[in-house]
Amino acid sequence: MSVAGLKKQFYKASQLVSEKVGGAEGTKLDDDFKEMEKKVDLTSKAVTEVLTRTIEYLQPNPASRAKLTMLNTMSKIRGQVKNPGYPQSEGLLGESMIRYGKELGEDSNFGDALLDAGESMKRLAEVKDSLDIEVKQNFIDPLQNLCDKDLKEIQHHLKKLEGRRLDFDYKKKRQGKIPDEELRQAMEKFEESKEVAETSMHNLLETDIEQVSQLSALVDAQLDYHRQAVQILDELAEKLKRRMREASSRPKREYKPKPRETYDFGDTDQSNGGFSCNPTPKVSASSSFRSDKPSRASVRSIPPLDQPCCKALYDFEPENDGELGFKEGDVITLTNQIDENCIRMSQVGEPGCVLHAEHQRTETCGTVAGDKATPSITEGLGRAPASLLLLTWPGAEPQLRTRPMLQHIPVPAVPGSRYSSTALF
Incomplete structure (x- = not known):
């Protein structure tokens, strides 16, 4: 900067300090000039605020706006012509509806309705994109150009006018110490700057019809958007009403529960004391309780629910007439108690009875139902090895046969039975 320039800056600073501090x-x-300056200042603030709010109106999500700005900047750096668009909320909603509508399937009324609504939302997003483009071209860009050129130029002229005024006032205050020619030049420059600033402000205020036309373009774009949106929503509403009528006219499907599976509660030793989860096949009344096959792992059916029962620990092959034979794991029905030491039992229609030693009885529990007595249940047989005497039945003279080392095994009570029984075998 030249010496004259430094002197001029010094004059301006001195005059500004004297006005602010000294009250000069x-x-x-x-x-008129002040009034125009005030209107121009308000116009500048209005344009800046409206531009900001318009962008927020079109793109309400600040995070998405920031991301879009960054992507646009990267696209310019890479030289890409096409920039990514703003993710419209209608489009995001439509994508969500379509995704779940497809997952629900065509047999779902709600799924079909979601597909219809999702397609309409995506159409609304496309219309919203068109609104963004039209508003940007016909409203945002012209106002942004007004801020970048006309208003910026006026601010430059006003700033220059203020500098020349300070220079002129400083020299005028020192009149006599400064050459008259220098004072005259300062006054001419001040008047010139004042005229230029006044002309630029006048032109801006007189051509504000351009801003009115730009605002009209914004409203027209909004009207066009809302017309298309109303048309799309009307079509969607009609589709949904039609689907409601179709769904109402269809016969309702009644719910038919599936038959419950039955479970075998007999083999507690195979499930750590719990119930077996394997379904138990149904057995007819004429089916045998004993399997003819030698397999030890065969599944055996439970007896009728109104009879107490027991389970055999060992195989027994009858050697004489009237003896009851059974296999290991067979469930035997206890039909009656003959006396204190004899219990009648049956299997596959064969009668028989079992005799147990009196001295091993430790605890009994029994009930009487009608004219039938339930067997006395002996837990002593399960505490130690014992001899079990099988008695032929019927017979004139009972023949006793010994079956050593038979222990009792607990069998859970059958659900629905009125008996609480413990197995004797």
């Missing part, structure tokens, strides 16, 4: 009065501008 500077050259006053006329009221």
Whole structure:
């Protein structure tokens, strides 16, 4: 900077300090100029605020706006022509509806309705994109150009005018110490800057019809968007009403519960004391309780629910007439108690009875139902090895046969039975 330039900056600073601190009065501008300056300042604030709010109206999500700005900047750096668009909320909603509508399937009324609504939402998003483009071209860009050029130019002229006024006031205050020619040049420059600033402000205020036309373009774009949106929503509403009528006219499907599976509660030793989860096949009344096959792992059916029962621990092959034979694991029905030491039992229609030693009885529990007595249940047989005497039945003279080392095994009570029984075998 030259010496003259430094001196001019010094004059301006001195005059500004004297006005702000010392209360010196500077050259006053006329009221018309001040009024135009005030209107221009308000116009600048209005345009800046409206631009910001319009962008927020079109793109309400600040995070998405920031991401879009970054992507646009990267696209410019890479030289890409096409920039990514703003993710419209209608489009995101439509994608969600379509995804879950497809997952629900065509046999779902709600799924079909979601597909219809999702397609309509995506159409709304496309219309919203068109609104963004039209508003940007016909409203945002012209106003942004007004801020970048006309208003910026006026601010430059006003700033230059203020500098020349300070220079002129400083020299005028020192009149006599400064050459008259220098004072005259300062005054001419001040008047020139004032005229330029006044002209630019006048032109801006007189051509504000351009801003009105730009605002009208914004409203027209909104009207077009809302017309298309109303049309799309009307079509969607009609589709949904039609689907409601179709769904109402269809016969309702009644719910038919599936038959419950039955479970075998007999083999507690195979499930750590719990119930077996394997379904138990149904057995007819004429089916045998004993399997003819030698397999030890065969599944055996439970007896009728109104009879107490027991389970055999060992195989027994009858050697004489009237003896009851059974296999290991057979479930035997206890039909009656003959006396204190004899219990009648049956299997596959064969009668028989079992005799147990009196001295091993430790605890009994029994009930009487009608004219039938339930067997006395002996837990002593399960505490130690014992001899079990099988008695032929019927017979004139009972023949006793010994079956050593038979222990009792607990069998859970059958659900629905009125008996609480413990197995004797």
